[in-house]
Amino acid sequence: MFDREQQQLEELILRILANHDIPAPEELKWSSIPFAGEWGAATAFFQVAADEARNGKPVKVPVRAQEIAELVRSNLTLPAGFTRAEAVRGYLNLYYQTGEFSRRVVDAALDDGEDFGRGTPTGELVMVEFSQPNTHKAMHVGHMRTMLLGDVAANILQFSGSEVVRANYFGDFGRDVIKWMWNFAKRHAGEAPPEQNVTRWMGDLYAESTKMLAEDPDGEAEILAMFARWEAHDPEVRELWRTTRQWSLDGFNEIYEIFEIKFDQLYYESQMEAKAKHAVMDLVKAGIAIDERENGGPVIVKLDELLGLDDETYRVLVLMRSDSTTLYGAWDLVLAKTKFEDYPLDRSIYVVDVRQSLHFKQVFKTLELAGWDKVDKVLHLPYEIVNLPGNVTMSSREGTVVLLEDLIREAIQRAYEVSEERNPELDEAARQEVALAVGIGAIKFPLLARDNTKIATFDWESALDFNGRAAPYLQYAYVRTNSLLKRAEETLPVSMTPEHELDPREVALIEMISTWPQVVQRAAQDLKTLEITNFSYDLSKAFNEFYNTCPVLKAEGEVRAFRLRLVAAARQTIGNSLRVLNIPTPEVM
RNA sequence: GCACCCGUAGCUCAAUGGACAGAGCGGCUGACUUCGAAUCAGUAGGUUGGGGGUUCGAGUCCCUCCGGGUGCGCCA
Numbered sequence: 001m002f003d004r005e006q007q008q009l010e011e012l013i014l015r016i017l018a019n020h021d022i023p024a025p026e027e028l029k030w031s032s033i034p035f036a037g038e039w040g041a042a043t044a045f046f047q048v049a050a051d052e053a054r055n056g057k058p059v060k061v062p063v064r065a066q067e068i069a070e071l072v073r074s075n076l077t078l079p080a081g082f083t084r085a086e087a088v089r090g091y092l093n094l095y096y097q098t099g100e101f102s103r104r105v106v107d108a109a110l111d112d113g114e115d116f117g118r119g120t121p122t123g124e125l126v127m128v129e130f131s132q133p134n135t136h137k138a139m140h141v142g143h144m145r146t147m148l149l150g151d152v153a154a155n156i157l158q159f160s161g162s163e164v165v166r167a168n169y170f171g172d173f174g175r176d177v178i179k180w181m182w183n184f185a186k187r188h189a190g191e192a193p194p195e196q197n198v199t200r201w202m203g204d205l206y207a208e209s210t211k212m213l214a215e216d217p218d219g220e221a222e223i224l225a226m227f228a229r230w231e232a233h234d235p236e237v238r239e240l241w242r243t244t245r246q247w248s249l250d251g252f253n254e255i256y257e258i259f260e261i262k263f264d265q266l267y268y269e270s271q272m273e274a275k276a277k278h279a280v281m282d283l284v285k286a287g288i289a290i291d292e293r294e295n296g297g298p299v300i301v302k303l304d305e306l307l308g309l310d311d312e313t314y315r316v317l318v319l320m321r322s323d324s325t326t327l328y329g330a331w332d333l334v335l336a337k338t339k340f341e342d343y344p345l346d347r348s349i350y351v352v353d354v355r356q357s358l359h360f361k362q363v364f365k366t367l368e369l370a371g372w373d374k375v376d377k378v379l380h381l382p383y384e385i386v387n388l389p390g391n392v393t394m395s396s397r398e399g400t401v402v403l404l405e406d407l408i409r410e411a412i413q414r415a416y417e418v419s420e421e422r423n424p425e426l427d428e429a430a431r432q433e434v435a436l437a438v439g440i441g442a443i444k445f446p447l448l449a450r451d452n453t454k455i456a457t458f459d460w461e462s463a464l465d466f467n468g469r470a471a472p473y474l475q476y477a478y479v480r481t482n483s484l485l486k487r488a489e490e491t492l493p494v495s496m497t498p499e500h501e502l503d504p505r506e507v508a509l510i511e512m513i514s515t516w517p518q519v520v521q522r523a524a525q526d527l528k529t530l531e532i533t534n535f536s537y538d539l540s541k542a543f544n545e546f547y548n549t550c551p552v553l554k555a556e557g558e559v560r561a562f563r564l565r566l567v568a569a570a571r572q573t574i575g576n577s578l579r580v581l582n583i584p585t586p587e588v589m
Numbered sequence: 590g591c592a593c594c595c596g597u598a599g600c601u602c603a604a605u606g607g608a609c610a611g612a613g614c615g616g617c618u619g620a621c622u623u624c625g626a627a628u629c630a631g632u633a634g635g636u637u638g639g640g641g642g643u644u645c646g647a648g649u650c651c652c653u654c655c656g657g658g659u660g661c662g663c664c665a
Contacts, residue, residue: 061645298663312591468613548629
């Protein structure tokens, strides 16, 4: 419903209630009438009746709710734009003057264009940190979830009206990195990475380093020595580190580019590590961290003890090893503050898997105890992991991984084959483009369409299945809108109110389009990508059903003109939702 | 032991506390000389893991039990 009508109706309803000494509800909640065919808005009076009952009025709530609904209906002067009102089972249903509302919805979509659904600027600045890959390792499909969730959550926030900083935080340092360099120096000195598939090569060398270390009795000591040289800023070791790290970063960028993921701000663990020792010692001085190094122990924060909790809720955060090197908890203390020094953030979101939940609770609580005043602005957005069939967790160390490069290649290849089958006339260049768009979309959709709290299981068969509820379905609906508009060979008719009796599929399609702005707001509120995929799919479905029932080009006069505008509005809205999802919108396929 | 997550149709999953719990896949039946069939229509399939509670109203919130998963002092 449009704001103006809603406000008007609420005033009218509240006045009627007041005239009959019925207490006003806190708010009137509006929903659509859930029965197919006609189109309108509904509100329920159960809450009002329940409030009366609580205040001593001897009524049965459902009966009284219906009474009130009936009372409102009979006293309501319908504003312009509505045809009739009915009171049913405690609900007041108000039916739209379909033609008028249809015109306004279609006009809104076409006038606002790419901005249709965009929220008014809130002035809020929010950072979304996501992806966080470790250098010197491969990228596997398990890494995809933070990439997609983070990227699309950032899009949603941005489209809903916030300003967004996209941040990445690279694990570019630590024992595993040194181990990689140790093996490289011993067995691959002077080698350069291959032209393509750099991350695979980096990952293979990482696996090799693990294997070699297990067989090399001196390995452990050599790695420790190299680590010490790195810490001491030995030029040779640092140079090797910088060079090899860059290979990894270049490899990651290949993948970000193919997914069209961009970052505004890059952070590195090595940067945080450089400042972490000071931060830890400050906490010791403040009496928050306990230094057990004199007894051969680490530096820790005993959170439950500090908070006086009996339950083991926050446990113990370890910040520094007994050898005085810092741990990632210490780096996260520095990073959290650094973000707010770099930007005047209103919110700082961390898109990291659910197994880190305790870690972030500890880090944030430690910062709070240290008197940091931004702790109410930070949020860990957790998501469940991607497993292999049989509940096998992906692990580079175990070798139980599916590389992202392989999935991308296979998906594009499969999309190419399907395209050949479905649309043989396409020329080679166009088919390549379609294969890329469809392949990448098909990879992204299933993860975006899954609730963050649910474990995803990867298997090749379903990953390469483009049928049913999947990205190509949405893309196909989009392509069909294009095709119709192209064939129409005329400029779009000007704004018009449909005069024909709308088909139920037309109504359903228009109603879907009308909800898009609210869907965006709710998804931003909930930080859930699946609310966008649900919408995008339902909208595409509504369009396909419309397409199969209602002729457009073959219709005549007013019907054809209105339907052309409706198709254009559907095209715009499907396109906008796909852009928020960062799923490609091919013109043909 | 403590903390967190999941359990909905044969399978994979949806469902702002609101009217009759919906899709896809799989099964069966149909629609291309008609705007692109990567589509659509029809059909079968449910005690929402069990039991209590809150509420006018619970798949949704609370408690408890069962089943599955994750995390918890020097990896990240």
